[in-house]
Amino acid sequence: MDPIETPTPALSGRRAQAARNDRLILAAARTVFLRDAAAPMSAVAKEAGVGISALYHRYEGKEDLVRRLCADGLERFARIAQECLDAGADPWTTLTEFVTGIIDADVHALTVNLAGTFTPSEDLGRLAGDASALGVRIFEAARTAGVLRAGLVAEDLTLLFDQVTAVLGPDDERTRQLRHRYLTIWFDGVAGDGAPPGATGRGAADLPGPGPTSEEMGRRWIPRS
Numbered sequence: 001m002d003p004i005e006t007p008t009p010a011l012s013g014r015r016a017q018a019a020r021n022d023r024l025i026l027a028a029a030r031t032v033f034l035r036d037a038a039a040p041m042s043a044v045a046k047e048a049g050v051g052i053s054a055l056y057h058r059y060e061g062k063e064d065l066v067r068r069l070c071a072d073g074l075e076r077f078a079r080i081a082q083e084c085l086d087a088g089a090d091p092w093t094t095l096t097e098f099v100t101g102i103i104d105a106d107v108h109a110l111t112v113n114l115a116g117t118f119t120p121s122e123d124l125g126r127l128a129g130d131a132s133a134l135g136v137r138i139f140e141a142a143r144t145a146g147v148l149r150a151g152l153v154a155e156d157l158t159l160l161f162d163q164v165t166a167v168l169g170p171d172d173e174r175t176r177q178l179r180h181r182y183l184t185i186w187f188d189g190v191a192g193d194g195a196p197p198g199a200t201g202r203g204a205a206d207l208p209g210p211g212p213t214s215e216e217m218g219r220r221w222i223p224r225s
Contacts, residue, residue, distance in 0.1 A: 022058060024048040029069050030110060037113045041065070063118045070114060073107040074127040080105060081134035091145040092195050096187055098138050102161060103179050109165035146194030160186060170216060177209035184208060 028048035032039045041062050045052045059065040084098040102108060120128075139154040164182055169175040184207055191199040 018058075021048075021050055021054055024050060025055060025058060025065070026069060026072065029065055033066070033069070034110055034113055037117050066114055066118045067121055067124055070111065070120075071124055071127055073110055074124070074131045076105055076107050077102060078127070078131040078134055081131065081138060084138065085134070090147075090196075091142040092147040092191075092199060095138055095142040095147070096199075098135070099157065099160065099187075100180070100183060103164050103183060104176065106165065108161040112162055112165065147192050147199075148195070149190055149192045152190060156190075169212075174209075174216075178212060180208040181211070 025044065025048045029044045032043050032047050036043075041055055041059075042052055044065070045055045048055070055065075059068065080101040081098055084094050084101065087094065087097070089097065135157060136154045139148075139152075139157060142148050143152065164179050164186075167175065167178050167182060169178050187199060
């Protein structure tokens, strides 16, 4: 999966080193907390290859780090949604590209893992509200245009993200392929009469990649290192 991107201006000396450390820490925290939301700060420091003192110099504690990590994820979610809206495509394309973009960015998996493990700040609440509003705007445009089957609600997207981000393959590329496979099935199932012809075939769309094998399904029982 793509690491979290935190753009920084050109820096030099200690400030550049601090920025590099921060990117390492955030990427490491994401990896560690996706494996185990209860992991300690020492596990993040080890994954990042930095001393525990450097970690606590930047973050007061685990909740502070987790809030920053979630804020980055929400900002990325909002950025993907806004880019899809700005592209000016038809409502069906905007919806499918938005959903696919969120799945490929893999920001939702971390949200599911960390939900309920920390106390959100007011700033985080505002970010969540802004991100959610953009997603609802995309969904409502598709619903109003008649490209979605009747009965769907915006919250169905949240549960879709929950379900698809739970799909894991043996490596990043296979994970991406399998997730796209089930997105294709979902898109085919929710397409309404007003959706483009290729989206309303009820099974006409080609599924990405081969289906999961029994060996791949068995991998879930192998302890994570």
